[in-house]
Amino acid sequence: MPPRPLEIGPAGHAAAQTIERIRTARGYSQRQLAARVTALGRPMTFTALSRIERTVRRCDIDDLVAIAAALGTTPQALLADTRAPSEVARVGER
Numbered sequence: 001m002p003p004r005p006l007e008i009g010p011a012g013h014a015a016a017q018t019i020e021r022i023r024t025a026r027g028y029s030q031r032q033l034a035a036r037v038t039a040l041g042r043p044m045t046f047t048a049l050s051r052i053e054r055t056v057r058r059c060d061i062d063d064l065v066a067i068a069a070a071l072g073t074t075p076q077a078l079l080a081d082t083r084a085p086s087e088v089a090r091v092g093e094r
Contacts, residue, residue, distance in 0.1 A: 008055045015078045020053045042066035
């Protein structure tokens with residue numbers, strides 16, 4: 001039996017949203033960002049980037065580092081929690 005893919009967790013969802021938000025703020029299309037990532041030595045198609053942003057595909061650590069560099073930011077910035085402080089407090093109460 002093939003292994004079951006792992007579900008994308010909260011950090012993966014937050015990173016996907018942040019990647020898309022920064023990409024659009026920088027004025028890059030998915031195709032342009034994928035080309036920038038590829039130019040940095042991490043081959044990526046715009047389809048793969050689209051799947052990451054839509055949380056259909058997991059973003060592995062090598063992808064995250066390359067995407068951050070291509071966006072001119074840090075991996076930590078892509079992982080930053082984008083929820084409102086009240087939502088973070090509710091999660092801590094569980």
